[in-house]
Amino acid sequence: GAGVSQSPSNKVTEKGKDVELRCDPISGHTALYWYRQSLGQGLEFLIYFQGNSAPDKSGLPSDRFSAERTGGSVSTLTIQRTQQEDSAVYLCASSRGTWETQYFGPGTRLLVL
Amino acid sequence: KQEVTQIPAALSVPEGENLVLNCSFTDSAIYNLQWFRQDPGKGLTSLLLIQSSQREQTSGRLNASLDKSSGRSTLYIAASQPGDSATYLCAVNYGQNFVFGPGTRLSVLP
Numbered sequence: 438g439a440g441v442s443q444s445p446s447n448k449v450t451e452k453g454k455d456v457e458l459r460c461d462p463i464s465g466h467t468a469l470y471w472y473r474q475s476l477g478q479g480l481e482f483l484i485y486f487q488g489n490s491a492p493d494k495s496g497l498p499s500d501r502f503s504a505e506r507t508g509g510s511v512s513t514l515t516i517q518r519t520q521q522e523d524s525a526v527y528l529c530a531s532s533r534g535t536w537e538t539q540y541f542g543p544g545t546r547l548l549v550l
Numbered sequence: 551k552q553e554v555t556q557i558p559a560a561l562s563v564p565e566g567e568n569l570v571l572n573c574s575f576t577d578s579a580i581y582n583l584q585w586f587r588q589d590p591g592k593g594l595t596s597l598l599l600i601q602s603s604q605r606e607q608t609s610g611r612l613n614a615s616l617d618k619s620s621g622r623s624t625l626y627i628a629a630s631q632p633g634d635s636a637t638y639l640c641a642v643n644y645g646q647n648f649v650f651g652p653g654t655r656l657s658v659l660p
Contacts, residue, residue: 441593470648480594480639480650493646528593536581536643541593 439463441542443529449548450519458514458545462531469512470532470539471504475525486512487535498523519549552577554642556651563630564659571625571654573640578618581643585614585625587636588653594639597625630658 442461450456462469471483483496486506497504501520506512516523526546530539557572573583582601586594598607598614600623606615613626627634635658640651 472648472650479652480641482648482650485648496647530594536645538596538599539584539594540596541586543593 443542447546455517460512460529466531468532468535470530472528473525524549554649554651560655562657573623575621575642581645584641586639589636632658632660
């Protein structure tokens with residue numbers, strides 16, 4: 438497709454369940470980024486990939502969060518044992534090269550009950 | 551601590567006015583700085599990216615400046631239009647970290 442796509446667009450889950458969020462970057466973009474936007478708060482940087490490698494995972498909020506990228510394309514962000522404070526919009530972006538102009542997807546709105 | 555602030559938090563202007571949005575950052579060791587707009591319920595759209603070695607970038611009615619030594623960037627919007635109404639976010643790239651400001655919510659009244 439022409440832009441960054443994310444799925445699902447909305448996800449409602451129960452506390453304690455695992456969720457997997459998917460991001461399809463723009464074709465040919467080597468860098469991919471994950472962010473979180475909580476209600477009433479600003480955007481929080483989580484992690485970025487250069488190819489399939491994530492140089493720094495310290496931005497992930499806790500060890501319940503993990504992310505991977507395969508084939509230099511699709512990325513998944515997994516949240517294990519979800520908590521109510523994980524409720525947020527999770528945004529993905531990609532860029533041609535690392536830290537070049539980022540193009541954002543529409544986001545996945547996660548609600549943990 | 552790497553922090554980014556934006557002033558004003560909200561701004562309402564009549565159509566046609568020129569306006570300035572301000573962004574300040576505490577750590578001047580930046581890689582680059584980007585300005586985005588976010589429309590309600592939608593993702594972010596990149597407006598301008600300024601490399602640390604640059605002083606300004608222009609795109610259409612938008613001009614962004616960067617003063618690294620003072621930790622400031624401004625986004626100038628000329629001849630504002632109702633379609634410019636959105637939240638404008640400043641984001642500073644520190645190489646391994648990307649810090650967003652809280653945004654300026656702009657309303658341009660017809």
